[in-house]
Amino acid sequence: MEYIVSARKYRPMTFDSVVGQSSLTTTLKNAVKSGKLAHAYLFCGPRGVGKTTCARIFAKAINCQNPTQDGEACNSCESCKSFNEQRSLNIFELDAASNNSVENIKTLMEQTRIPPQVGRYKVFIIDEVHMLSTAAFNAFLKTLEEPPAHVIFILATTEKHKILPTILSRCQIYDFERMTVANTVTHLKKVAEKEGITYEEQALELIAEKADGGMRDALSIFDQAASFCQGSITYQKIIEDLNVLDVENYFKIIDYALANEVSDIMLLLNSILAKGFDGANLINGLSMHVRNLLMSKDAVTLPLLECSEQQAQHYHAQAQKCPTKFLYQALKLMNQCDVNYKQSGNKRLLVELTLIQIAQITQAEDKDVPVAGRSPKRLKSLFHKIIKSQPQQAEQVAEVETMPSPQPVVTENPLVTENPSQQKVQTLTGNSTNIKSEPNSSADPKYKLGNIGFTFNDIRKGPEKPTYQKEPEVKDQKATNKFSQEELELQWMSMCNRMPQQMVGMASRLKNAIPKITEYPAIEVVFDNNILLNQVEKIKGRIRVTLANALHNAALTLDFRLAQGEEIKKILSKREVFEEIRTQNPAIERLRSLLDLELA
Template sequence: MEDYIVSARKYRPMTFDSVVGQHALTTTLKNAVKSRKLAHAYLFCGPRGVGKTTCARIFAKAINCENPSEDGEACNACESCKAFNEQRSYNIFELDAASNNSVENIKSLMEQTRIPPQVGRYKVFIIDEVHMLSTAAFNAFLKTLEEPPAHVIFILATTEKHKILPTILSRCQIYDFERMTVGNTIAHLKTVADKEGITYEEEALAVIAEKADGGMRDALSIFDQAASFCQGNITYQKVIEDLNVLDADNYFQIVDDALQNKVSDIMLLFNNVLKKGFDGGNLVTGLAAHVRNVLMARDEQTLPLLETSQQQREKYHEQAKKCPVNFLYQALKVLNQCDINYKQSSNKRLLVELTLIQMAQITQPEDDTGAGRSPKRLKSLFKNLMKSQPTTAALQVAAAEKHAVSPRERTQPKPTETVVQASSPAVSATNTLEKAPTKPLSNVNIDTLGFTFRGHRAQVNRSEEPKTEQFEVDTTQERHFTQDQLETSWFAMLVRMPQELQVLATRLKNVTPRITEFPNIEIVLDNQIILTQVASIKPRIKATLAKELNNGQINIDWRVAQGAEVKKLLTKRESFEEMKKENPALARLCQTLNLDMS
């Protein structure tokens, strides 16, 4: 009985033409052999299992072949080719940099380069996994790599090109190997299966190719595993069972149910998937890939982007005919968002279920009021409430716009104007709206309001009283106020300023208004910049203070501080020391209790 050899070794390419999926690179190497225009150093880089080391061996054999063919292939008949095939060549050396990565190993290699080849033209050194060399070993390798003897050629291979020093990269011809396409992998697996006498289903080979993720060696290893499990008859059902892959029919079923808004069926299917031991994240990523494939299958131009079997491609195309484009776009969006949030979620199952529910409701009609099916119903109810029950704030803003046209003409509001009596709920809000301006709240210019810094909550609370809310300031009021009341109202106004004025409000908190000759107020600012920023809201500040102090006769004088009036900004400790100087009682208390700032 012959010893068993895995397919990855048994069917390893021996010529450039038998290398799968790297046509451009193999053509370049064959042309270099034909023209005898050989570089002194090559770097083969790319993902695992795509043929880097294999191509290095084929290239090394072709370089030393005594009678290469017209297309650059080795003859396999000369002494050099026979020696290589029988693994007894003294001109081709392979070094594993993962286990020989020290300076001493590189120095030993350099010693071997001095000896010319006994048979053939070149000594070829293949260094695999070259990125594993230490920095010191790379530096020791630099000079020889740049100017090797005429009879030496280096072929470096790596899966991690970014780990190699730029000084090494600049001395090599770089060849980037591509991942294997699903089509190329399926074709090669068919060839291997035919040679081994194994029957197969093309869908089963497509699953193996997708699982290999572009690596031919991985694909052949999985193929051997599936062939052993299936006992020479590789079927789709047995392959997904052996590889523990979620059946693609689940994805087709979910999309079909989502188009029909069958949330319950999708939830049951998801539960069955979890019972089989699959993770919810696998379902989300697989479903996202499926929806993407369906989207690609809608257009004949994008059909080549589907890396799958012909039978599976037809199924995608059939489902694409039933799916609206907007549904596919929205489904991809929600699935991608779920994939992003999946790792951070503490309740992963609920996250996936909500995502599937959202996906199932994309095509839900907006007027569908089925039991708990459409979240759009909440939006429609909200819109109806807004239409039938206008808020007090909207009416007040409309009234303010009307009054802002001519403040001097303000008199007691007429009953037909926008006066809202909270104590009379029977009043028709609809009739009131017809009499009030209907300009949307989002289009109101806040600068037209006589009083703007008072919060909406306070307005609503006061609207419970049976009186008319007015925004203008009554200039006939002359209520007396103290310096403390002025400072309190000033600070309260700054706290209520809108978000876009928070920076200016913070600066104004360091300013203290002073009563000069009642009711005149003087506000001294630190610099001209602040005065310029305040210019646009001076009327609003005056109206706010007049409202808070119940005095419409106040007059505010704004100016910039002169000389000694500019106050130094104190730290917290300096402020504390000033307080103790101004208040001896505080100083004695701190001394008695041994208090100090931390």
């Protein structure tokens, strides 16, 4: 017996059997009952939610000779039988992904002229209609707007934004929704019962989450799981078969982070990576877990979680233990990790550091006194213990001024940090002729001069003096060469292209500002925002000297000002620039049309 996959075997044949699209199917049934049918429909939505299926059911119901009172096809008339046996001459399906040329559309238009032999309408179902070329869309427009009375078009697409507005305006648009986890699980239960397969509800929920709103994907995963589990689908087998990270790992990481157990998180991370899971998947999954915890803080938002009732209660219980600030900070850290992951040279280290930072969010600052009856477990504390456990040579230390200092060498030498609120006056103690103390002496490493970024040489030299950069001068003070507007713009662009790498952002913005000769040799540059104007004012002298040298005119003057309201022009996109050129030059439009070109 031929095996048929569940997505085809259990494909809905009536409106009532369609899952998760009740509002759309009700509208279509009412249209069939009332006989008020539009000439063109557009079904759009994500993959695997029933667009093509509803198009076929609708096409069969339109041509049914004895529709039911609910608007369903009777499945007993000649039209319904021919459709079910795939020999109908009134319903045509076209895959626009492989038939997207003008010739294919012209062939289709010729078929619309022939009236139906059986039934009232000829129905044309065009799947993946967004794949049609622009020329094919234009050839389709006239017929779509005024088709013959016996023709109905049903278009289906997953990318509505790629369809021309002129097409959209001629269709009734139906937006299909993603399948919810609850609807998917309910349908999978029915399929499992018909197939005689036992299951765990948690396993079906995992399949529904993995399908990400697509019923066809859910049924494909279900078939794979049924084959692997040999008739008994369990949660553990699904995790093994789909190579999915168990959600319990996320619960453990959050529990460890709240308890500041860095070492336990590192061991759990190592076991996860050893199973072949990618660090990026772990961070993304943990981010989704923390998002669910935020939604679970309030019982009112629990329905926003796409999971079972039991799992929702688990989220709610852990959310009550998590401070809201902790969840926000954890999301921020994981977002930064996700952004930097692809560019990171050591991806595992990046993930480890992120998890360590998450585990430190609720950690109190290190103190000598244990916090809440326990010793601090921050990574910094571990480093302190390692340093103290190793024999060290005592170094000259900087002590706080309040400590006893019987023979100070330097009595007043402030070490100023960048943050004024953290400034401390510190003194050097000890004998200036004996830099090193006895080998057995020990000191707290956090008071070492090296740890605060200073050495004795830095103290002797004193603060660094700011370097002075001399302003450039015009090479030939007597040069008075004439220059035109074109030469000015050329040298301006050349100057922008030669600007150093650290000024590449400013250079790109300067290219949009066009200098103009007002009263020769006076030059004016207008900027459209005050921030750029303030930045450019700082290098105005250098820009004037550069232009004067390039144009060989020492009398050249330069003036910057802010644009007035009527002077600010919209910056055109590439498509808008192309449309403007095409409008002004018909030859370019003819060339584009002949070669069937499109702007990428």
